[in-house]
Amino acid sequence: MNSIQILTANEMRQLDQLTLQQQNITSYELMTRVGKYLFDFIITNNFITSEDHVVVVAGTGNNGGDGMLVAHHIHTRGIPTEIIIIGSQEQQTEESLKALKHCQHIPVHYVVETQDDSYKQLLDDATVIIDGIFGIGLTRDVEDPHKSVMNAMNQSYATVISIDIPSGIHADNGLQMGTAVHANHTLIVQNFKQGNLLNDAKDFSGLNHVIDVDIVQSLEFDIQYELPLSYLQGKLGKRHHNSYKYNYGNLLTIGGSKGMMGAPILSALAALRSGSGLSQVYVHDGDHKYLQNPYPDIMVDTYLGIEDVPQKIRRMDAIVFGPGLGKKNPLNMDILAHLLSTEIPLVIDADGLYYLKDLLKGYNTRGHLIITPHYKEMADFLGISIEDVIQQPVLYAKNIAHTYNVVVVLKGTCTIITNDIETYFSSNGTPGLAKAGTGDVLSGVIGSLLGRGLPPLDAAKIGVLMHSLAGQYAEEVYGEESMMASDVISMLPKVMDHVKA
Template sequence: MSSLGRVIVAEQTLYTAAQVREFDRLAIASGIAGFELMRRAGQAAFNCVQECWPDRSPIEVFCGGGNNGGDGYVLAALAAEAGLAVRVWALAAPESLNGDAALAWQWARRTGVVVSLWRGESPQDNSVVVDAMLGIGLRGDVREHYRAAIQAINCAGVPVLAIDIPSGLCSDSGRILGVAIKAAQTLSFIGLKRGLFTLDALDCVGALHFADLAVPRNVYKQLSSGQLTGAVRQLNLAQMLAEWGPRARNAHKGAAGHVLVVGGDYGMAGAALLAASAAARSGAGLVSCATRPEHIGLFVAARPELMVHGVSGAQELQWLLAKATVVVIGPGLGQQSWGRELLAAVLAANKPLVVDADALNIIASEPQLLLSHCGPRILTPHPGEAARLMACSTLDVQADRFTAAQTMAERFAASVLLKGGGTVIATSDGLYLCNRGNPGMASGGMGDVLSGVIGAFVAQGLSPPRATCLGVVVHAAAADVAAVEGERGLIASDVIDHLRGVINGYAALS
């Protein structure tokens, strides 16, 4: 792809729409004309169409009434100058355009591009569609005229290039605002938007490309720390593993920490076993498990490396807590008296905690329990558990996953990872996002494995924020390796089998 439309794999910071607009303003202030930026954007998009779909014709460009539409008019003008069949469908009267977008329309008109107001027409069978309708400024639900156009495009079954962001997708949250384009390719400009990587974006963006439009590097350094609030850092597995480095040659198990997994009530032994097994495969020196006495034989037969202890109440847990470096509590814990008693004892011990599953649900019903805990803690909710913790609906959580994670981190003084496609992590160090993982992970036990991985990393000396981030991306990468054999039917044990290879760099990390 051309230098203006290249894929930027190493791009680590994801921005809000307001931050990208500020970069745009600063670029213009640095001496780059606004229309020149639009020309570069249109050129990059045209190059993308040519490289991805050289044999499809005509190019049908759907243009809105703002600068996103202006990018589309530039693309159309370039296509016409190249002698290609191109047509523009205008969702807003071209005569109403202002500024640079009006200049782009006039250029397209001079090149002979046919511009027609869209009145319900469907794209032709062999065409390629360019979505230049709404851009990053959309906040409320898509209006009816645009909604109808988006639906017509989605139903046409032809490939779509979305310019900057698929129309109808919120660039800050990744939420569909009523209806959104399902693009085959998306070309984003100046700064990658955080909403391209989570929630509904995973089904709308397609293959993502980035063009910085040759904006000077110093422009990106001009935002103050306050102006960067809400920016998200994308996790880089290879970089994080390199920073962690290899073990010392004289390492011993005591130096790699002791994870205690607490859980496994009647009928849920497997959850605690998965968490403990994952902790062992992730490098913890010692792993103990406190569970129902009836489950000891099962654990020993399945994973003899574990130290398994039957506990009937909090008193039997105390000596185990004294030996632990970190406690993972929640997998299979249940919400009955046994689980509640053990959770109270764990919280009172003030050990570093990874809190998952039913432990989160108990805390949601009795938030005052956390007042008894003074140590560092990591919360690992899925959206339903997050909703219970925040006393809101799952829809409220999913409406803005970044804000939800940040709010929980502040409210509970914890590192928080909000599970789901495009996992979001909020820590004292800021917001992070994991863009690995796959739909095969939508199966029981995956969260138990994740909590065990994070616990192992805390035990080995990583700070809770760092352990949370590395745990999330290692877990997702292991699931991606396992999914090479297919996403449907992927189970949590498959992920455990690949943890060691990912952590030690033997599995593919690209």
Template sequence: MKIFSKEQIYKGDKLTAERQNISSTDLMERAGTQIFNWLHMRMQGAQVPIHVFCGIGNNGGDGLVIARHLITHGYNVKTYVVNCSDKRSKDFLINYDRIKNVTKEWPTLLKCEEDFPGIKPEDIIVDGVFGIGLNRPVDDWVKALFVHFRKTKAFTLSIDIPSGLYTDKPVEDENAVVQAGFTLSFASPKLVFFLPETAKYTAQWEVLDIGLDQEFLLTTQAEAELIGKHEVLPNYIPRDKFAHKGEFGHAMVIGGSYGKIGAVTLASRAVLSAGAGLVSAYVPKCGYLPLQTSFPEAMVITDRNDETIGNIDFNIKPTVIAFGVGTGQEQETTKAFEAFLKTNNSPLVIDADGLNILSKHKQLLELLPESPTVITPHPKELERLIGSWADDFDKLTKVKAFSKKHNLVIVVKGAHTITVFDEKLYVNSTGNPGMATAGSGDVLTGIITGLISQGYHPLVASIFGVYLHGRSADIAVADFGYQSLMASHIIEYLGKAFIDLFVKPEPRQQQESEKNAKTSNKKSRK
């Protein structure tokens, strides 16, 4: 699913009006009606008080459309106009006249805190104050209105985006943003629904189809894409009946140190579970027995050192190499990594201490192979690589620049892991808080490595691997719960995640699945 910028959405609205020979007022009617239908289907005429707050722009016009339909269908509605400016949009004024034709109770004009209505916790608030066009701080009394919303504890439904939230810059004052229980977004979700600093302003969201021009939707290149089953399935490479293990590559995992051989074991297991034909683990001598006994499917090559990696030397030609899980950052290990990079031509996936070594010795970035190298940093590892950032937008700008400069696929791990390459963002939709557990990142490294081994491009392998990693955890968490989910469970359920790609949900299940995929609950991933 494409995630359009506000400029692209404005363009889509304009093109739709031109190509479908409709007015902007008609398009507003279409949008407001869709939200009314969403509410009507769930409320079925229930007489819960509904408070519709409308700004004086197009978002407010949407609110007036919703209020008018609620009134004509017999709902208990109170409509308010938040008079935050002397300027009114044309479509707002048209819909203001229309609502006056269906009720004797005209919208109440709010101009200051003394005008705020009483709202009970069991009431419903519909927030149509500001839309995506907001480009200035809100007035103090409007900020007080948003605080009033929160204090009432009433369920709040926002139109398109929570009022006060910008689409392209950080929040300046959290009290100046509506805290939405649900947001109904037109045509496309907004990138801010997935960023750590701004996702908290809407607990859940859903996209409504308002009939934008299909050619625009299909041909416009979005700044970001939300990755779900439908996005990854076309990239799946099926297996031939007569296939053999040699066709799926020989991956190598280089890592481990005394007390951290488990990281290599997890990554190596994930490599094979993701579909690689063969996997070799290159570890210090202390890792030989643990790996051979706990994971017999792996071949093991040992370093000359007993407890750390000190001399990376092997006589095979791996299809892809993962480096860094559990290695430590000893001086000897750093030198071995540098020597290895000078001669290596295999595609690379670098994680954990491999990233920490790169952050301390950035000249090593110039030694990476021509094929895009995949790096999988968590926030602190990312900060060591690219420096600190002022906010999430600044972070993404720096990640894009770093990716382009060094030809890297950067997997920015988090609740909504974002894969960055060639200045485009791929936002993952799977995963849950149970993934905040030791070894989860090692498993992700192994999955991506295993996919590259089979011939997936590093970018595709990263996007697909992140999705499978999260989907496996989503399936596993039903059996283990958040607290008891372990990294090894993600590996064990990876097969079910693959099978799930081809399972068509029942209509009700599909509805719930889409709802879950569009839910911006706080999730964590190591």
């Protein structure tokens, strides 16, 4: 597994400092190494050839210093190179000034005021633009002259290579700060920063490449790793000939109400396609008339009141609570309270989270619970605004996991999976998954894995990846606009090939 620690900007700075101490080098010496390694990567991968005309756009910080040192190496190769520096010499860091000294034979153009638009022609003539405007030091919204230069870069036909992170993307939360550079490639220095993966990042980064520059790795930070699709390989054991359905999980999906009866069916079907031995939908008797179950494979049963529930769930290996449940029936609160009092592993999704909100405070945690909110559901759950969650998704996900001893799957372009102690980022999904019903599919896949006996964190990690991979396959066949939740389910058989030992 790819085990590159994902850091905050602050943690990255600490590792930079630790590197200087342990390797007894100056900050500029480290920058020199970074510049050389970035250049080597660029040349080895033919991102720049002798045919190109390169423009390096640098800010006044060390991200720009990295860029200028890359410019130095490119120029030394005899490849036409120019440098644009946004800001004045007085604003440049010590390291950036030293880097500039290495670029004596390269034409350098300072852009200090917006009125000066001589940079436009330079950018128009470039075939490759290297973006070293802001790295982890971006702290506020981008304004002119940076903004105008960045917009001109985005209009150019050149290949854009961003150093560390596309300029304008915040290194901690991946949000675009006013504007941001659209890169074709992002060369990430040593470690993923959270902002390389979260929120807007994927719409700006192009392909991410992590470049090892021998920066010291410390294990003292919270564990945060990227979750690659390769993690799926062989995660489910063989199905034995001498086995029967109860060996593969007896799953109950409690959900469905008037107008939302498809949700529990999607969830239950996804579970069957993920290998569950049995999958059953449990719906309130009064709502049963709205249910149309096209699959005889999915069993359906009904409850009238709370008294029906204990007997029903007795032999269940896992329960998914919430898909299509609605928020109107107070009985759901009693049912969930009962579920929480048992040892049965639970996935709580969608409307289920609405009921959970009031119950968790008195909940005796045993770590057998997975919640799967998207950002809005997370905001509602915490009673905060969605903007707050967007700003600090990792923090809130970890807080909930810690406070209630649950596994949190915070769904988004980069899904965050955490039990507070370990946190995983999966950005393997596709925009086509932003469609009704895909969340129900995910809860069914995770429920299936829980029912098979996987520990909650493993079930969440594997389930998220299976769902993303099925989404990728569905996109190949149906396209990102047209793909639907049921298409994702229909791709699960192909996904199972990867997951089986």
